[in-house]
Amino acid sequence: MIPRACRLAALLLGAAPLALAPAAAQTAPTSSPVAASAQPVPPVVAPQPPRIIRGIGVEGNERLEAETVRSYVDLKPGETYDRVRLDRALKDLFETELFADVKIRDDGDGNITLEVQENPVINRVIIEGSKRIKEDKIREEIKVAPRQIFTRSRARADVTRILELYRRSGRFAARVEPKIVQLEQNRVDLVFEIAEGPKSKVRQINILGNEKYSDGDLRDEMVTRQARPLRIFSSNDTYDPDRLAFDQQKLRQFYLTEGYADFRVVSSVAELTPDRRDFIVTYVIEEGERYRFGEVELESQLRDIKADSFKRLLPMKSGDWYNAKQVEDTIDGLTEAVGLLGYAFADVRPSFERDKDKREMNITFVVNETPRVYVESVTINGNTRTRDEVIRREFRLAEGDAFSSVKVKRSRDRIQSLGFFQEKLEVKQAPGTAPDKVALQVDVEERPTGSLQLSAGFSSLERFIFSFSIEERNFRGRAQQLRLSANISSYSRSVEAGFTEPYLFGRNLALGFDVFRRDYNSFRYGLNNDRETTYEQLTTGFQLRVGTAITEFWSAQLRYGLTVDDVGLDEALFFTNGECDPLKAGRFLCDALGNYTTSALGYSIVYDSLDNRLRPSRGQRLILNQDVAGLGGTVKYLRSRVNYDRYFRLPAGFILNIGGEAGNIMGLGDDIRLTDRFYLGEPRMRGFGIRGVGPRIIRKPRAGDGTIIEDKDTWFDDSIGGKNYYLGRVEVEVPLGSGGRELGLRPSIFMDIGALWSVKQPDLIDQPNQQIPLVDADGNPILGEDGTQLVQSINGFKEFAFGDSSSPRISVGIGVSWNSPFGPFRFDLAKALKKVEGDDTQIFQFNVGTQF
Numbered sequence: 132m133i134p135r136a137c138r139l140a141a142l143l144l145g146a147a148p149l150a151l152a153p154a155a156a157q158t159a160p161t162s163s164p165v166a167a168s169a170q171p172v173p174p175v176v177a178p179q180p181p182r183i184i185r186g187i188g189v190e191g192n193e194r195l196e197a198e199t200v201r202s203y204v205d206l207k208p209g210e211t212y213d214r215v216r217l218d219r220a221l222k223d224l225f226e227t228e229l230f231a232d233v234k235i236r237d238d239g240d241g242n243i244t245l246e247v248q249e250n251p252v253i254n255r256v257i258i259e260g261s262k263r264i265k266e267d268k269i270r271e272e273i274k275v276a277p278r279q280i281f282t283r284s285r286a287r288a289d290v291t292r293i294l295e296l297y298r299r300s301g302r303f304a305a306r307v308e309p310k311i312v313q314l315e316q317n318r319v320d321l322v323f324e325i326a327e328g329p330k331s332k333v334r335q336i337n338i339l340g341n342e343k344y345s346d347g348d349l350r351d352e353m354v355t356r357q358a359r360p361l362r363i364f365s366s367n368d369t370y371d372p373d374r375l376a377f378d379q380q381k382l383r384q385f386y387l388t389e390g391y392a393d394f395r396v397v398s399s400v401a402e403l404t405p406d407r408r409d410f411i412v413t414y415v416i417e418e419g420e421r422y423r424f425g426e427v428e429l430e431s432q433l434r435d436i437k438a439d440s441f442k443r444l445l446p447m448k449s450g451d452w453y454n455a456k457q458v459e460d461t462i463d464g465l466t467e468a469v470g471l472l473g474y475a476f477a478d479v480r481p482s483f484e485r486d487k488d489k490r491e492m493n494i495t496f497v498v499n500e501t502p503r504v505y506v507e508s509v510t511i512n513g514n515t516r517t518r519d520e521v522i523r524r525e526f527r528l529a530e531g532d533a534f535s536s537v538k539v540k541r542s543r544d545r546i547q548s549l550g551f552f553q554e555k556l557e558v559k560q561a562p563g564t565a566p567d568k569v570a571l572q573v574d575v576e577e578r579p580t581g582s583l584q585l586s587a588g589f590s591s592l593e594r595f596i597f598s599f600s601i602e603e604r605n606f607r608g609r610a611q612q613l614r615l616s617a618n619i620s621s622y623s624r625s626v627e628a629g630f631t632e633p634y635l636f637g638r639n640l641a642l643g644f645d646v647f648r649r650d651y652n653s654f655r656y657g658l659n660n661d662r663e664t665t666y667e668q669l670t671t672g673f674q675l676r677v678g679t680a681i682t683e684f685w686s687a688q689l690r691y692g693l694t695v696d697d698v699g700l701d702e703a704l705f706f707t708n709g710e711c712d713p714l715k716a717g718r719f720l721c722d723a724l725g726n727y728t729t730s731a732l733g734y735s736i737v738y739d740s741l742d743n744r745l746r747p748s749r750g751q752r753l754i755l756n757q758d759v760a761g762l763g764g765t766v767k768y769l770r771s772r773v774n775y776d777r778y779f780r781l782p783a784g785f786i787l788n789i790g791g792e793a794g795n796i797m798g799l800g801d802d803i804r805l806t807d808r809f810y811l812g813e814p815r816m817r818g819f820g821i822r823g824v825g826p827r828i829i830r831k832p833r834a835g836d837g838t839i840i841e842d843k844d845t846w847f848d849d850s851i852g853g854k855n856y857y858l859g860r861v862e863v864e865v866p867l868g869s870g871g872r873e874l875g876l877r878p879s880i881f882m883d884i885g886a887l888w889s890v891k892q893p894d895l896i897d898q899p900n901q902q903i904p905l906v907d908a909d910g911n912p913i914l915g916e917d918g919t920q921l922v923q924s925i926n927g928f929k930e931f932a933f934g935d936s937s938s939p940r941i942s943v944g945i946g947v948s949w950n951s952p953f954g955p956f957r958f959d960l961a962k963a964l965k966k967v968e969g970d971d972t973q974i975f976q977f978n979v980g981t982q983f
Contacts, residue, residue, distance in 0.1 A: 184208050185241030191248055193317055195229065200245055203227050212243070220245075228282045251311075251319040253281050260325035264300060272296050273323075281311070281319055293323065301369040304328035304408045331370040332358035334409035340397070340416040343389075352385045353378040358409065370410045375401060379414070386418065387455035392485065392492060393419025422453040425484075425491035432500040435472055444468060445496065453492045465496060470536030473503045476562075476569070504534040506571060507563035513575040517551050521610045522575070524634065525549065527683070534569050541683065546573065548744040551580050551605050580605035610634070612643070622664075625649040631676070641678040641688075647671070665849065666720055668806055669697045678735075688735040693764075696727045698806060717828060717930070719851050719893040723805040729766040733758030741778065748786050751777040759799075767799035768807060784866030791859040802891050808852025811887040813976055816858060818883065818942025818961030822850035823971030825887030826935040828895070833927045837900055848971065851890060853935070858885035877948040883961075888937045898927035933969025941965040 187206055189197035204220035206212060217235050224233045224247065234246040256275055258266050273289040275281070286309045297305035305328050312320040333355055338346050350357070355378050358368040367374075379396045386394035397415040404411060424447045429438045444464050447457055462479050469477035478499040485492055506528050511519055525545040527538035543558045553576040561570045581603040600616035612631040618624065631643030649670045672694030680686045700706070700716055707714075711721035734757060741750035754774040761767035776790035794809055812823035830847040831839050862881040905913040905921045912920040944961030956977070963972040 182212060183241050184210050184212050184243060186243070188238075188242065188244040190244055190246045193249055194252075195247075195249065200224075200247060204245070206243065217243075228284065229280060249317060251281050251313070251317045253277050253279050253321050254314055254318040255320045257320060257322045258325065259322060260327060263302065263327050264296060269293055269296065269323075275321060281321060286321065289323070293325065297327065301330040301371060302328055303331040303370065303403065303410075329408060331403075332368050332409045333370050333412055334358055334404060335411045337411065337413040338416065339413065341418060343391075343418055343421075349382060349385070352381050354381065355412070370401065372401070375399060375412060382414070382416065384456065387453075388457075390421040390423065390452040390454065391419050392422045392453055392455075393417070395419075420487075420490055422485070422490050422492045424449055424451045424453055425486060425489070425493035426495075427493075428495040429498070430495060431498040433469070433474070433498055435503075436469060436498050441465065441468060441498075447494075458494065461496065465498065467536050469498060470534065473505070473533035473535065474501050476501055476504065476560075502567045504567055504569045506530055506532050506534055507565075507568035508570045510570065510572040511575065512572065514577060516577055516608045517575075517605060517610070518608045520637075521549075521551075521605075521608065522546060522573070524639075526571075528571065539571070543573075544742045544750075546575075548741070549605075549610065550745050551575075551610075552577060622653075623649065623651045639680050641676070643676045644673065645676075646673045665700070665716070666723060666805075667699050667701075671695050672729075684738055684740050686737045686739070688737070690733050690735075690758075692729070692731050692733070692758075694729045694731075696729070696806060698723050698725060698727070700724060713896060714898060717830070717849060717893070718896070719805060719828060719849070722893065727766050727804065728764035729760050729807075730762045730764035731758045731760040732762055733770075747776075747778045749778055749780050751775070761799055766804065766807065767801055768796055768803060769799060770794070770796040770807075781863070786864040788860070788862045788864070790862075791857065793857040794855070796854050803854055805851060808854060808890065809856045809887060810850060810852050811856050811858065811885055812850075812971070813973060814957075814959075816883050816885050816940070816942065817881065817944055817946070817959045817976060818963040818972060818974070819940065819966075820971035820973040822852075823973065824885065824934070824940055825853045825856070826851050826890045826892075827933055827969050827971075828893070829931050829933060829969060830896075830928050831931065833898075833900055833929065835900070835924070835926065837927075839929055851893070853887040854889040855937070856885065856887040858883065860884075879946050879948070880944075881946060881961075882941070882943045884939050884941045886937050886939050888935050890935060892932050892935070895930040895932060897929045900927045901925045931969075934967055936967045938967055939965065940967065940970060 184206060186208055187201050187204075189200045192200055204223050206216065206220055217237070221233060221235055224230055224245070229250055230247045231250050232248040236244040236246060238244055253275060255277055256270075256273070258269055261269055272292045272295075274292075275285050275289055279285075290307045290309055293307045294305060297303075306326040308324045308326075310322045310324060312322065314320065334357065336346075336350055336353070336355065336357055338349050341349060354367055355371070355374050356367045379399055382396060383394060395417050397417055399412065399414050401410045401412045403409075426449060427445055427447055429442050429445060431438045431441070445461060447454065447461070458481055462481065465479045466477045469479065478501050480497050480499065482495040482497055483492060484494075508530060509523065509526060509528065511522050514522060526542045527545070528535065528542060532538075539558050539560070543556060546552065546558075547554070547556050556573065556575060559572045559574070561572060562568070563570050581601075599618075600614065602612075602614040602616075604610075604612050606613045610633050612629070612633075614630075615628045617626045625647065627645065627647040627649075629643065629645040631641060633641045635642045647670070649668075651668045651670070653665045653668065672692060674690055674692035676688060676690045678686060678688035700711060700720060702709075705711060705716035705720070711724055713721050736755040738751070738753040741747040741752055752775070754772075756770075756772045756774075758770045759768075760770075772792065772794040774790075774792040776788060779787040779789075781787055796803055796807065796809065809825075810822045811825050812819045813821045816824055827848060827850045829849075831841070832845050834840050860881060860883050862879050865878045865880065867876055867878065902922045902924055905923055907913055915921050941964045942961045943964060944959055946957065946959040946961075949956040949958075959976045960974060961976070962974065963970070966972060
């Protein structure tokens with residue numbers, strides 16, 4: 132940091148004055164006043180005879196040799212010189228930008244002296260005040276550097292470059308002041324003092340000329356927003372000339388969509404406010420008249436395309452308001468339909484005929500003649516690790532196939548869903564070697580597919596969490612999946628390993644296996660709503676999987692699993708005389724104890740048309756699962772589940788998800804164990820606690836007089852699960868501006884509806900208050916002072932069953948997913964609108980982790 136006291140005045144950004152010796156200057160004589168009628172007489176300058184240069188001297192040079200300075204001027208001893216040649220030599224020396232000042236002195240007798248003051252050498256370039264833009268980025272822009280010759284013009288140019296850099300980031304109020312600090316040996320430190328200022332906002336948007344729509348309606352159509360205090364997560368109120376140009380197109384699109392075919396933006400002006408901090412944007416528009424559709428026709432020059440057959444693809448009708456967006460969508464629809472018949476470069480053009488008197492727009496869609504196209508080649512570039520066959524098997528087209536635009540889009544979606552490449556991947560189409568040939572090319576950019584994660588965190592579901600996982604989704608570049616994970620939390624511990632080969636022996640057959648060991652501690656809510664561990668479940672097992680694609684969107688999977696469960700209770704808390712005590716644990720917990728072996732065979736049927744399996748925005752997915760246990764082992768049941776999701780792209784970037792799931796488990800001869808039943812609540816159904824929905828046993832204590840205590844903090848609450856459940860959801864993902872996307876924020880609004888029911892209710896216990904006589908170690912009664920035997924009062928309790936109802940529970944709320952630098956974060960704020968007695972509600976839920 133250079134002390135301000137050491138700094139000289141700010142650089143002068145004007146041109147340096149030229150100082151000439153008297154011999155090189157010329158002063159015009161002043162004429163005396165004359166009569167008004169007299170004509171002015173020009174001064175007479177006596178011509179000076181040329182003189183001969185006898186010698187050229189150099190003074191003031193420090194780094195440059197005298198001969199080097201003389202080489203910059205067109206003056207040589209023995210030549211003649213005059214004032215014009217001296218002026219030219221002066222300009223030549225300044226143009227070298229090596230000198231801060233230059234004088235040419237004529238010493239008489241043909242001797243000329245060049246007096247120079249050399250520009251200093253830059254010792255350091257210092258940038259101060261750059262916080263919003265990194266210093267490295269500024270240094271990439273500027274041209275001056277240490278050990279260069281300092282000139283004012285270069286400093287001015289770099290000031291302009293820095294200001295332009297800040298303007299591009301939206302900071303038009305930024306100021307840059309260059310200063311120099313003189314050092315010894317004619318060296319200087321160059322300091323750029325930057326006052327960044329705030330981002331320039333759009334303070335106000337004015338619209339002139341609008342009569343049919345209000346200013347507010349038109350502002351809603353724009354991307355740019357007026358600056359308001361609440362827009363802290365959006366950058367759309369920042370001034371951006373490119374965005375303003377885009378807003379003109381948005382206005383035009385809006386009016387053309389509403390039928391105003393003559394609409395135009397007359398002018399758009401962005402003016403800085405007097406304080407030079409923000410902008411005021413003014414649009415002047417002409418709305419024009421509103422048009423309706425007139426005659427709408429379709430003509431086809433293709434032999435295979437019959438106009439009458441494709442007319443149903445024209446959604447507009449005569450008399451409807453003209454809609455330019457509908458016209459564009461119709462062109463896309465016709466192009467896609469023609470592409471299905473093998474015409475890759477379909478040429479569909481609308482012909483407009485405007486009737487200003489009737490205010491009608493007649494349109495004829497013409498399908499121009501193009502050859503049927505076949506795929507000549509499929510080229511893949513950029514896959515440095517992933518093998519070609521992994522990508523090619525996702526293509527729905529091969530060399531020689533008839534071109535289909537639908538299959539091209541499907542190929543893109545399938546490649547994107549692999550998760551191996553960058554987002555927004557496109558399959559390019561280029562003309563082939565013949566008019567009926569098309570070359571397909573996909574340029575991929577690989578991204579890491581392996582992950583080694585060591586994380587720790589806290590969640591409202593499992594409290595403290597520690598996990599380790601290593602996963603490779605593209606093992607050996609063959610799309611094989613290999614994973615190993617371990618998790619430890621307050622209530623569970625697990626170790627799992629798995630491997631999947633998606634194409635066994637080059638065939639469309641997937642084979643995989645999983646092995647696992649899980650140690651789970653269930654809990655209930657006890658006194659003061661504290662969690663109390665109940666049963667412990669230790670599960671060890673494996674599963675084999677084999678799957679295949681049935682059609683383009685349908686696939687099937689067959690699996691077999693074998694698990695061994697050991698369910699136990701803490702004997703010190705729940706046992707009496709070596710056996711489970713229902714008075715301490717409850718009959719439903721005592722019935723769950725033991726060792727069980729489950730041998731289950733199952734299958735899955737999947738329909739998947741999602742555009743992206745990792746972050747879908749369009750398409751649907753249906754999964755049907757059934758598992759039957761009883762092929763050996765001690766557990767017998769039939770479990771069925773169905774899951775469905777559909778995604779829609781809404782205007783303005785919103786994404787709608789409508790989904791649901793349901794399940795049933797049916798015992799085959801025996802009742803369903805506590806550990807095999809379904810449970811519902813956080814995090815799947817927001818607005819309710821962990822296992823907060825469905826059948827439960829609540830144990831309420833008795834007071835000293837035998838009455839039931841209704842204070843919830845004294846109850847013991849156990850969820851016992853159910854055999855049937857359903858869960859539906861409607862969720863809308865809300866788009867944010869570029870600032871929100873950069874932060875990785877994805878807010879949403881949701882509604883959940885679900886229920887869990889149907890369970891065999893255990894025998895409920897109604898324990899009255901008891902008076903137990905006290906005895907000593909030998910069994911003798913303990914007497915009081917009055918000689919009577921002492922007794923101990925033990926308060927009883929009563930168990931109640933709640934929640935076994937198919938009545939829907941409904942909750943609504945808002946949530947935010949954040950892919951933070953510390954790991955994934957999910958926050959939900961939900962309100963239960965409808966519940967059943969006994970349900971456990973919860974407003975706030977979150978999950979977060981951190982990587983290190």
